[in-house]
Amino acid sequence: MKNETTIFGIRAIIEAIKSNETIDKVFMQKGLQGELFKELEQAIRSAGINSSYVPIEKLNRLTRGNHQGAVAQISPIEFHDIDDLVMSVIESGKTPLFLLLDQLSDVRNFGAIVRTAECTGVNGIIIQKKGGAPINGDTIKTSAGAIFKMPICKVDHIKDAVFHMQSSGIRVIAATEKAEHYLYDVSFKEPCAIIMGSEDRGINPSVLKVVDDQAKLPILGEIESLNVSVACGAFLYEAVRQRS
Known part of the structure; x- marks a missing residue:
């Protein structure tokens, strides 16, 4: 899912990365496991996106939706070469x-x-x-x-x-x-x-x-x-x- 400043949900963030969305930072829940989560981590590393592992309470503050342990902040600007x-x-x-x-x-x-x-x-x-x-x-x-x-x-x-x-x-x-x-x-x-x-x-x-x-x-x-x-x-x- 997506609003003006955030994307939440592991699959949604993976697809956003693949679509070259201008993502500024991804917050991921500490201790989360699973193949889909590992796929997200790999996508973040490959794209060189800033990320950090945070407590679930931080993610709950960032969005009211079902974040599934991951929230991405979208940059409001396009970066220059x-x-x-x-x-x-x-x-x-x-x-x-x-x-x-x-x-x-x-x-x-x-x-x-x-x-x-x-x-x-x-x-x-x-x-x-x-x-x-x-x-x-x-x-x-x-x-x-x-x-x-x-x-x-x-x-x-x-x-x-x-x-x-x-x-x-x-x-x-x-x-x-x-x-x-x-x-x-x-x-x-x-x-x-x-x-x-x-x-x-x-x-x-x-x-x-x-x-x-x-x-x-x-x-x-x-x-x-x-x-x-x-x-x-x-x-x-x-x-x-x-x-x-």
Whole structure:
């Protein structure tokens, strides 16, 4: 079965995957067994869809229907191809500004970042297929509708996006407290992509090893870090300031 934002029922979800429905995430009941359930798990793995195992109470909250132990969230947007997006921005004559999100998990942070990105002229946002925040009603609301205006791409791993940017002549700058210098000492005037990390772990160390530059924000208080959406806004508006 299906409504505007969810599909529920194991067979229905399998058929949706086979039909190339834009599924953002599948929630599956912990401990569930059976051949049909195994078929669903295989379909999810083959399609590279984000998924998690949850208690039955979580599934009961997601839908009132007979979910049979599985509920899928449908993405309200169509995702862009990263090759096509990067090429179209370069061919337009604009100075590219992309945003890479390394497994950001909070939907409200994601929505707030999309809203700021749209306001600051970001050309596109790249996220990882697995481990990131789903695009749902909370994302739409927090983004104030910007989610429908901002091109978003999904990649298997955020490093794929880093390498793609670099091969396209776009510098990749990581926003991290591990940086030696502040963002004000980094140039955002040339084509660049900014990476923001997850709320709890920051940017993956393996990703930090392959970026072109790193930058941090000055922290003057006792709390050692900012909310990721606030930090992202500071970085994007520094790019705007330098390019103005």
